[in-house]
Amino acid sequence: MMPAMGERAIRVRRAGALTTIQDCGRPGYAHLGVPRSGALDAPAHHQANRLAGNPPAAPVLETTLTGVAVVAECDLTAAVTGAQAAVRVDGDAAPRGAALTLRAGQLLEVRPAKSGVRSYLAFSGGVDVPPVLGSASADLLSGLGPANVADGDVLPLGPPGGLDGHRGCALGELPAGGAPAGLVVYPGPRHDWLASPGLAALEDGPWTVSPDSNRVGLRLTGPPVRRRRGELASEGLVCGAIQALPDGGLVLFLADHPTTGGYPVIAVLDPACLPACAQARPGSRMTFRLAPGPENID
Amino acid sequence: MRFRSAGPSALLVEVDSLAQVRALHARIEQERARGWAPSLVDVIPAARTVLLDGVPDQPALAAQIRSWSVAPLPPGAARLVEVACHYDGPDLADVARQWGVAPGQVPAIHAALPHEVAFCGFAPGFPYIAGLDGGREVARRDRPRAAVPAGSVALGDEYTGIYPRASPGGWQIIGRTDAVMWDSARHPAALLEPGDLVRFVDVTAR
Numbered sequence: 001m002m003p004a005m006g007e008r009a010i011r012v013r014r015a016g017a018l019t020t021i022q023d024c025g026r027p028g029y030a031h032l033g034v035p036r037s038g039a040l041d042a043p044a045h046h047q048a049n050r051l052a053g054n055p056p057a058a059p060v061l062e063t064t065l066t067g068v069a070v071v072a073e074c075d076l077t078a079a080v081t082g083a084q085a086a087v088r089v090d091g092d093a094a095p096r097g098a099a100l101t102l103r104a105g106q107l108l109e110v111r112p113a114k115s116g117v118r119s120y121l122a123f124s125g126g127v128d129v130p131p132v133l134g135s136a137s138a139d140l141l142s143g144l145g146p147a148n149v150a151d152g153d154v155l156p157l158g159p160p161g162g163l164d165g166h167r168g169c170a171l172g173e174l175p176a177g178g179a180p181a182g183l184v185v186y187p188g189p190r191h192d193w194l195a196s197p198g199l200a201a202l203e204d205g206p207w208t209v210s211p212d213s214n215r216v217g218l219r220l221t222g223p224p225v226r227r228r229r230g231e232l233a234s235e236g237l238v239c240g241a242i243q244a245l246p247d248g249g250l251v252l253f254l255a256d257h258p259t260t261g262g263y264p265v266i267a268v269l270d271p272a273c274l275p276a277c278a279q280a281r282p283g284s285r286m287t288f289r290l291a292p293g294p295e296n297i298d
Numbered sequence: 299m300r301f302r303s304a305g306p307s308a309l310l311v312e313v314d315s316l317a318q319v320r321a322l323h324a325r326i327e328q329e330r331a332r333g334w335a336p337s338l339v340d341v342i343p344a345a346r347t348v349l350l351d352g353v354p355d356q357p358a359l360a361a362q363i364r365s366w367s368v369a370p371l372p373p374g375a376a377r378l379v380e381v382a383c384h385y386d387g388p389d390l391a392d393v394a395r396q397w398g399v400a401p402g403q404v405p406a407i408h409a410a411l412p413h414e415v416a417f418c419g420f421a422p423g424f425p426y427i428a429g430l431d432g433g434r435e436v437a438r439r440d441r442p443r444a445a446v447p448a449g450s451v452a453l454g455d456e457y458t459g460i461y462p463r464a465s466p467g468g469w470q471i472i473g474r475t476d477a478v479m480w481d482s483a484r485h486p487a488a489l490l491e492p493g494d495l496v497r498f499v500d501v502t503a504r
Contacts, residue, residue, distance in 0.1 A: 030340035030351070032488045033418040132482045142422050143463070144482060189302035189310045234419060234426075236342030236349025238308045260344050260419035268305025291306075 008125055008157040009073040012149055013107060018064035019149040020138040020215075021127050022120075024057045029133055030259040036239060037139035038255050040215060040278030041118055044082035048122035051079030051099045054161055058126030059136035061149065063119045065281075067110035068149070070121070072102040076157065077124040080108075083116030083279060116279035125158035140215045141256040180276040182289045183269060185242065190264035194244065195226040202242070202267055202288050207250065211282040215256040218277055220286070224248030227264060234262045240269035240277075252277060301360040308351045309359055316416050316428050319343050320493055321368050324375075326350070335359060343417045343492045345426075371493075376414070378495045381460070383409070383451050385502045387471035389439070393453060396436055404472060405500045407434070413458060413496040418488065423462040423480030425490040431456040442468035449474045451498070458498075460490075473502070 012019075022045065025038025039045035039062055046056035061068060067085055072078070078100045080087045087094045088109040094100055102108060110119045129136045129146045138145040149155070191199050201223065210219035227244045241253045243263040252269060254277065269277065270291065280286060299322075302310040313319055323343040330338060339352035353359050385405035394401040413429035420426075430436060436453040443466060446452065450461045452469035459469055462479035479489045490496065 027339045029422075030342045031418060031492055032422060033420060033424050034422045036340075133487065144422060186303065186305050189304045233345035233347075234417075235310065235344040235347040236340075236351070238304055238349070238351050240305060258419065259342060260417065265304065268308070270306060 007074070008076065008159070009154050010076075010123060010127075010157065011071045011073055012068070012151060012153040012155065013071055014067075014069040014109075015149045015151050015153070016063050016066040016068045019068045020062050020140070021059050021129055021146045021149065021155070022062040022137045023059040023135055025137045025255060026133045026135040026139075026144070030236065033142075033259050034133065034144065035139050035141050035256050035259060037135065037137040037141075037145065037215075039120065039137075040255050041082050041120065041275040043275055044118070044120045045122075047097070048079045048081040048120040049126070051081070051097065052077050052122035052124050053099070054122055054124065054126050058122065058158075058161075059129065060123075060127065061121040063110060063113075063121070065117055066112045067119060068121065069107060069109040072104055072106050072108065073154065074104050074157070076102050077160075078102055078108055079122045080110055080119055081122075082119040083113035085113045085116075085119050086111040113281075115281075117281055118278055123157050124160040126161075128156045128158040139256050141258060180273070180280055180284075180286045182287055183273045183276060184291050185267040185269050185288045186291050187267055188265075189268075190232065191266045193228045193230075193232070193264035194266055195228060199267065199290055201225045202250075203290055205287045206285040207287070209280045209282050209284050209286065210249075213280075213282060215254055217251045217253040217257055218280060220250040220252060222250070225250060225266070227266075232262055232264050234260045237261050237265065238268060240271060240274055241265040242267045242269065254278065299364060301356070301363075303356055304349060304351075307353055308349060309353045309356045311348045311350065311360075311363060312346060313348075314346070316345060316431075317370060318368070319346060319348060319416070320414070321371050322348050322363075323492060324371055325366060325368050326363075334362075344419070345416060376493050376495045378497060379490060380497045380499050381451075381475050381477050382501045383473045383475050383498045385409075385473040385500055387451065387473045389452075389470035390472050392439075393436055393470050393472055397434060405502060408453075408458070408472065409498045409500050413498065415490045415492050415494045415496060416457065417492050418490070420459070421462055421465060421480075422482075423488040423490070424459060425479070425488075425494075425496075427458040427460075427490070427496050428456060429458060429496075436470050438468045439470060442466055443471075446471065447474070449476060449479070451475055458496075 454469035
């Protein structure tokens with residue numbers, strides 16, 4: 001993957017704790033055991049692309065907590081969205097949520113996140129890696145898609161799309177301290193597996209995001225959620241599904257979640273709240289609010 | 299058939315048997331091929347359920363499905379895939395003990411069972427192949443292995459599974475196959491899909 005002089009690319013100076021290539025993932029293959037994957041904070045992904053003049057679904061870099069540093073190998077337009085983090089171009093402060101014009105050789109740095117977890121870096125033309133089942137997303141559960149970004153990688157970019165990048169836009173603000181409150185969840189499909197007091201336990205909280213959370217899901221600890229004994233046969237999972245684990249904890253599944261699972265799903269997060277969960281830092285607390293949902297549809 | 303809401307845009311349909319899952323899943327795919335429910339993104343069959351993801355109006359879709367008379371699949375309707383298996387796995391003796399037979403009898407018994415892919419999960423292309431129900435269920439290992447080699451043919455509960463790639467696993471390994479279960483560059487990528495019939499061919503001696 002070493003492009004000749006003058007070809008469109010970025011070179012990774014510092015990959016950070018975990019930086020992956022992400023687009024909208026690979027929906028439609030769950031029946032074969034293929035996770036959906038894709039950018040966890042979808043609005044931030046789309047926004048970065050619009051700023052860089054790309055179609056919203058173009059592949060971008062997704063960072064984790066510690067940011068990333070890349071060198072432009074060609075003249076390009078870049079944009080950084082997502083977590084609140086300082087952005088620098090050749091050491092000088094640069095805005096988040098704005099189109100940045102970089103000359104070949106310039107260094108774009110995203111510093112460690114002050115609030116939130118994941119920054120999104122879009123480059124005009126998009127990161128150009130061979131798609132797997134139609135997607136450039138790295139899926140950390142199954143290993144499908146490109147390898148995690150490493151120091152020294154040269155990542156080719158596609159031809160610029162010719163879309164006019166937006167000059168700037170208001171970024172969704174993250175709650176102070178990155179603590180999402182009142183995340184909306186819908187009951188079911190297996191809330192009847194809960195022992196008394198049922199779903200009220202979910203609303204009581206608060207829930208603390210455990211350090212072993214990742215793109216597969218958030219592990220949440222709090223007052224133990226007691227469930228009925230017994231075994232449930234494995235069944236399909238949606239993104240945002242909240243499983244009650246045997247140890248009393250919860251797991252809230254994100255984009256790289258397994259397609260099936262055997263622990264009861266007691267509630268499902270409103271998809272509009274997924275970006276807040278994607279940006280929830282380990283150690284932060286969150287609370288849930290039950291939406292009045294249809295229960296059994298009979 | 300029972301319908302459960304799985305969040306604002308998914309519907310979980312619960313039935314009583316794997317045979318009913320297969321019949322319902324086949325019917326859903328037939329209807330989708332005719333343009334039914336175009337907003338559906340994923341349809342995931344499992345042991346006793348079919349999950350429909352991408353459902354804006356759950357009561358309406360549930361009513362449509364309820365109005366179908368879902369006939370059991372006729373014999374011979376499914377594709378048959380042969381999987382050559384070397385029955386030389388490390389857990390043959392354990393499985394033999396659970397079945398109350400000699401280890402040397404396990405291959406013939408396993409190969410003679412009617413196997414059918416119930417669903418896929420765990421990893422891309424990992425098939426849960428039903429066929430051990432009716433007395434040949436197998437308890438998983440007390441301690442999962444940290445690394446099960448790709449191609450391992452293993453038993454767990456009422457299923458035979460085949461590991462598409464090396465991974466941790468707690469099922470009882472009875473053999474291995476050279477068949478490539480998953481190849482992202484192949485079309486279709488998965489060797490086995492839900493509904494396929496499977497015949498294990500004993501090639502241990504070859």
